[in-house]
Amino acid sequence: MPQTASRRRASTLSQQNFLLVAAFIMPLTFSVWQALLNNFVVERAAFSGAEIGMLQSLREVPGFLAFSAVFVLLIVREQRFALASLLVMSIGVALTPYFPTTYGLYATTVVMSLGFHYFETINKSLTLQWIAKDEAAHFMGRAMAVKAAGALLAYSSIWLLMKWFGVDFKGMYLLAGAMGVLITLTLWTVFPNYPDGVEQHKKLIIRRRYWLYYALTFLSGARRQIFMVFAGFMMVEKFGYSAADISLLYLANYVFNLFFAPRIGAWVGKAGERKALRIEYLGLVVVFTSYAFVENATMAAGLYIVDHLFFALSIAINTYFQKIADPKDIAATSSVSFTINHIAAVVIPALLGILWLTSPTAVFLVGSGIALASLLICGLIPDKPQAGDETRGFPIWGVGAKA
Numbered sequence: 001m002p003q004t005a006s007r008r009r010a011s012t013l014s015q016q017n018f019l020l021v022a023a024f025i026m027p028l029t030f031s032v033w034q035a036l037l038n039n040f041v042v043e044r045a046a047f048s049g050a051e052i053g054m055l056q057s058l059r060e061v062p063g064f065l066a067f068s069a070v071f072v073l074l075i076v077r078e079q080r081f082a083l084a085s086l087l088v089m090s091i092g093v094a095l096t097p098y099f100p101t102t103y104g105l106y107a108t109t110v111v112m113s114l115g116f117h118y119f120e121t122i123n124k125s126l127t128l129q130w131i132a133k134d135e136a137a138h139f140m141g142r143a144m145a146v147k148a149a150g151a152l153l154a155y156s157s158i159w160l161l162m163k164w165f166g167v168d169f170k171g172m173y174l175l176a177g178a179m180g181v182l183i184t185l186t187l188w189t190v191f192p193n194y195p196d197g198v199e200q201h202k203k204l205i206i207r208r209r210y211w212l213y214y215a216l217t218f219l220s221g222a223r224r225q226i227f228m229v230f231a232g233f234m235m236v237e238k239f240g241y242s243a244a245d246i247s248l249l250y251l252a253n254y255v256f257n258l259f260f261a262p263r264i265g266a267w268v269g270k271a272g273e274r275k276a277l278r279i280e281y282l283g284l285v286v287v288f289t290s291y292a293f294v295e296n297a298t299m300a301a302g303l304y305i306v307d308h309l310f311f312a313l314s315i316a317i318n319t320y321f322q323k324i325a326d327p328k329d330i331a332a333t334s335s336v337s338f339t340i341n342h343i344a345a346v347v348i349p350a351l352l353g354i355l356w357l358t359s360p361t362a363v364f365l366v367g368s369g370i371a372l373a374s375l376l377i378c379g380l381i382p383d384k385p386q387a388g389d390e391t392r393g394f395p396i397w398g399v400g401a402k403a
Helices: 002-045 049-064 066-072 078-098 102-130 133-164 169-190 208-237 243-271 273-293 297-324 327-356 360-378
Strands: none
Touching (some): 002 049, 066 327, 102 327, 133 169, 208 243, 208 297, 243 273, 243 297
């Protein structure tokens, strides 16, 4: 009996290692694409706010279609699907500099994004299935630290290779994509095919009792898009930051995650989801309002870092869902939640890209409003969320029903 428990423990640790290595690959490759994007599209394709907004909207279309992952799982196991997605993402990154035109960049962005969003969907599902509820918040914090390490390696490489060794955009994108392919293939061969846990539903599922999770996910997608698309673009367009400067900002962000994300995850597990999310959203109201009126380049950089720091608290949305979910719903609901997250993400960059041309201030005030709405509804999370006790004091849609 002890030997069986020992084997089970070893399997659990190995599954965790698989998730952590996969979490490292994604930012190692994607961060190069992200960090260079604004400078690349401005310098090589003469993008304005309208084009970058459209590109970012197209980037989110695969996220909007993430619900289709549940149908792919009819023929491909989740673990292999995650690795195949990493390969597609890496290939998309490697192709980016070879098509420096508006439509060429739109096309390579969609390829990259297909892999990225399918990986994020399946990785989230595997994490919620493989990691125990009492360990989930701390493990997600560890995963954020590992992602930070991958991103730090990517950003420091950009700064070192571009600033000191004269590597151009093409060299950086190709290097990042090749590294992603190589490490993913290694991961594919080194780790075994782990047996499935609870059999997952292979159909679309929308439960009335998950409505608060859906709402928080939707608002999170809208809010994060404003930061990801327009905060970085402002740093380049308004304040003249170079690709190396942007990389240094990312480095500062991820140094924090590397050292503090595991502690934040552990704190979320102790403090509870409602308290963690209230702190995040209150801080983001202040940050977005400050973005709207900032005129100093150094202050803008400080806001950019502070904005990113609050992101670590968002793991509370996922741990909230894990606590209220039927284990069989996790894969299907993870797919649906990514679609919900990206409903606003598909529309907002294009619409706000047009608004940006006349009033960048208004774009960030929209972000403040979204953060305020999130602050209000996260107060509905119970002290101890669980199946049958999903919300408190707000009986909408028959909340609490088992549907």
